[in-house]
Amino acid sequence: MPKINQFPGAYIAENQDRFVDEMKQLLAIPSVSTLPDHAADCIACATFVANLLVSAGFQNVSELPTKGMPVVYGDLITDPKLPTVLIYGHYDVQPADPLDLWETPPFRPTIRDGHIYARGASDDKGQILAHIKAVEAFVKSGEPLPVNVKIIIEGEEEISSPSFSDFLAQNRERLQADVCLVSDTPMLSADQPSLCTSLRGIVYFEIKLIGASTDLHSGQNGGPAPNPIQGLAQLINQLKNEQNHVTIPGFYDDVLPIPPQTRSSIEALPVNAQTFATQIGAQGLTGESGFHVLEQLWYRPTLDCNGIWGGFTGIGSKTVIPSEASAKISMRLVRNQDPQKIATAFRSYIQANVPPAFKLEIKEFHSGAPVGVDADHPAVKAGLAAVTKAFHKQAILQGEGGSIPIIKLLESELNIPTILMGFNLPNDAIHAPNERFSLERFLNGIAASVYFMQFLSQSELAE
Numbered sequence: 240m241p242k243i244n245q246f247p248g249a250y251i252a253e254n255q256d257r258f259v260d261e262m263k264q265l266l267a268i269p270s271v272s273t274l275p276d277h278a279a280d281c282i283a284c285a286t287f288v289a290n291l292l293v294s295a296g297f298q299n300v301s302e303l304p305t306k307g308m309p310v311v312y313g314d315l316i317t318d319p320k321l322p323t324v325l326i327y328g329h330y331d332v333q334p335a336d337p338l339d340l341w342e343t344p345p346f347r348p349t350i351r352d353g354h355i356y357a358r359g360a361s362d363d364k365g366q367i368l369a370h371i372k373a374v375e376a377f378v379k380s381g382e383p384l385p386v387n388v389k390i391i392i393e394g395e396e397e398i399s400s401p402s403f404s405d406f407l408a409q410n411r412e413r414l415q416a417d418v419c420l421v422s423d424t425p426m427l428s429a430d431q432p433s434l435c436t437s438l439r440g441i442v443y444f445e446i447k448l449i450g451a452s453t454d455l456h457s458g459q460n461g462g463p464a465p466n467p468i469q470g471l472a473q474l475i476n477q478l479k480n481e482q483n484h485v486t487i488p489g490f491y492d493d494v495l496p497i498p499p500q501t502r503s504s505i506e507a508l509p510v511n512a513q514t515f516a517t518q519i520g521a522q523g524l525t526g527e528s529g530f531h532v533l534e535q536l537w538y539r540p541t542l543d544c545n546g547i548w549g550g551f552t553g554i555g556s557k558t559v560i561p562s563e564a565s566a567k568i569s570m571r572l573v574r575n576q577d578p579q580k581i582a583t584a585f586r587s588y589i590q591a592n593v594p595p596a597f598k599l600e601i602k603e604f605h606s607g608a609p610v611g612v613d614a615d616h617p618a619v620k621a622g623l624a625a626v627t628k629a630f631h632k633q634a635i636l637q638g639e640g641g642s643i644p645i646i647k648l649l650e651s652e653l654n655i656p657t658i659l660m661g662f663n664l665p666n667d668a669i670h671a672p673n674e675r676f677s678l679e680r681f682l683n684g685i686a687a688s689v690y691f692m693q694f695l696s697q698s699e700l701a702e
């Protein structure tokens with residue numbers, strides 16, 4: 240906890256019981272966006288959140304309509320010359336099933352061992368409430384809000400935000416800001432506060448090799464007949480070398496080296512190849528040689544075969560040479576890589592390397608661009624200092640190996656960087672039974688949000 244005789248510690252300490260009561264009321268609303276039966280609950284939840292914004296002191300609070308669920312908006316503009324923070328969160332939640340695995344009902348928020356247990360506690364109602372309470376702390380303590388704040392809380396994140404890109408495009412002017420702040424991911428661990436500044440992107444393909452025009456008897460044809468399973472295996476094998484580097488020409492051309500301080504903070508963590516192998520239950524790893532396991536996960540692109548099939552896979556034996564074999568292959572991309580460029584490079588490499596006896600079919604699925612902010616961006620520095628101060632330990636920068644599509648949308652539609660300041664932990668069971676959020680981390684999260692606004696107002700963004 241921050242010092243209770245100071246701001247914001249005193250305000251948080253005096254009001255924490257009420258904050259927790261309000262969180263309980265928010266969590267009791269079953270705003271499950273994927274279930275049509277809960278549409279009215281989602282709308283009721285939007286209204287409840289709007290009321291929270293009003294009582295926190297936000298202005299221009301409204302439930303902005305979309306094709307789907309409304310987006311709750313509020314702002315507090317103190318001085319147009321100050322930096323503006325756009326806070327994003329969502330009020331919808333995942334379904335609670337399987338219900339019998341919950342120790343207490345998912346929509347009857349319960350406190351035990353310092354945590355509040357309920358669907359949505361960490362993802363994302365508890366985390367977004369921390370930011371609302373941070374703004375309230377300024378307003379109600381009479382402390383001048385040192386930045387301008389805008390907040391948007393959507394109701395369709397758990398169903399892939401189908402209305403959100405139109406919403407952003409229609410509200411570009413209103414949402415103008417210097418930086419977007421999102422708390423919808425976890426911190427690295429209980430004793431290692433962190434700030435996430437990058438997410439990997441993806442490109443995804445299916446390839447099929449065709450040999451003979453039909454399946455063949457392997458006795459009558461085996462030897463000369465082309466076997467597409469073996470052809471495919473050769474092709475996949477060529478995609479990485481013995482050092483596990485991807486061999487597609489140009490694959491690494493646009494990858495930026497990580498700053499030395501990011502590398503040393505990674506190397507200081509109690510995570511290495513051995514601990515990671517143990518964590519995933521593998522007897523060894525196959526990452527790119529020469530890179531720390533966390534650098535491989537967060538800051539290096541990679542390629543994986545996600546599925547492979549062909550021929551006979553039933554019980555017993557069947558003497559067949561299949562006519563075709565297929566595989567699904569995806570690549571995770573890092574900041575500064577262009578999915579289209581990588582897709583083109585992959586396609587040409589596969590076409591150039593198909594063994595001559597086979598016909599190739601290639602299909603491209605979805606792709607998503609990577610996102611990221613420079614480590615020396617003023618908002619990143621402010622975020623790191625804020626998390627460090629609120630959680631009483633030097634925070635580190637981290638990346639995230641997967642992608643979160645709304646973050647890319649925020650960046651591309653509004654043209655502002657996003658930082659991910661998660662307050663919960665990886666074992667808080669989001670999307671699972673017994674989801675929880677630590678009350679101490681909630682209160683520290685309020686302080687972190689306050690400090691972020693203070694540090695941001697002292698950064699180069701304020702000039």
Ligand SMILES: [Zn+2]
Binds near residue numbers: 329362363396423
């Ligand atoms: Zn979420």
